[in-house]
Amino acid sequence: PTVINYCKWQIYEPGLTFEEKLPFYRQLITLYAGDAKNLAIAYGNLGVEYFVRSDFEQAYKNYYEAYCIVQDNNMPYEAKLKGVLFNLVSSAVSIGQYNKAIAIYNKHKQLFDAQTQMKHNLQRIVAIAYLSVGDYKAAFDCMPNDINERGKNEYYYYRAVYAMGFLLSKDYSMAVRETENAYRALRANPFEGGDYEKLFLAIKHLIKYKLDKKGSKAIITRYLDAEKNIGFHLKELIINSM
Numbered sequence: 001p002t003v004i005n006y007c008k009w010q011i012y013e014p015g016l017t018f019e020e021k022l023p024f025y026r027q028l029i030t031l032y033a034g035d036a037k038n039l040a041i042a043y044g045n046l047g048v049e050y051f052v053r054s055d056f057e058q059a060y061k062n063y064y065e066a067y068c069i070v071q072d073n074n075m076p077y078e079a080k081l082k083g084v085l086f087n088l089v090s091s092a093v094s095i096g097q098y099n100k101a102i103a104i105y106n107k108h109k110q111l112f113d114a115q116t117q118m119k120h121n122l123q124r125i126v127a128i129a130y131l132s133v134g135d136y137k138a139a140f141d142c143m144p145n146d147i148n149e150r151g152k153n154e155y156y157y158y159r160a161v162y163a164m165g166f167l168l169s170k171d172y173s174m175a176v177r178e179t180e181n182a183y184r185a186l187r188a189n190p191f192e193g194g195d196y197e198k199l200f201l202a203i204k205h206l207i208k209y210k211l212d213k214k215g216s217k218a219i220i221t222r223y224l225d226a227e228k229n230i231g232f233h234l235k236e237l238i239i240n241s242m
Helices: 002-011 018-031 036-051 056-072 079-094 098-112 116-132 136-142 152-168 172-188 197-212 217-226 232-241
Strands: none
Touching: 002 018, 018 036, 036 056, 036 079, 056 079, 079 098, 079 116, 079 232, 098 116, 116 136, 116 152, 116 232, 136 152, 152 172, 152 197, 152 232, 172 197, 197 217, 197 232, 217 232
16 A cells, blocks of 8 residues: 555655656556456546547557456446546547447436536447448437537537538538538627637538539648647548548
């Protein structure tokens, strides 16, 4: 216990770099070899360290280690382990493991029924995974029917996902309609700072590029780079669609 506490103290020491903390994470994982719950949490915490540094491959590996420990030991998904499960799905989509993300989500999605915001976030991420593998119906089915009742930020995120679903399924008239309606609504009732307007401008230019190949990839990328609050997964979906 003394060594474990020392490792934890070092891990949470704000003056240490991640590289300096990493040996203590590894030592902690070794010390927890016979303690499945704490071992899973340790792997999950290490996954977070990698995720916030955008090292999604390493994040996924550590989240998956935690997930396998939970599954192998038939452990209940308490709050911290639900967080690990959420992060596993998110990181899987981040590295293109779309089918893995979809399978894990579908196996465990009932666990999030009482975790409203986490459930909503997962729906958006998994919808993007479905779009990425070309299952457009499943993507639309994954999204809720009550988007008008969601917060403004969430509402426009879903509108963008719908627009991308129509675009990728080559229903260009619906893609144009969804994008134009959302953009006009944002112009009439904008976010402070213009959030999401640039996102829909990027989608408008992507539709043009898909239709006549005369649209500019540079313009699309520039609009996406200027959009700060839409998240990694949606940006990647648009970039990968060019």
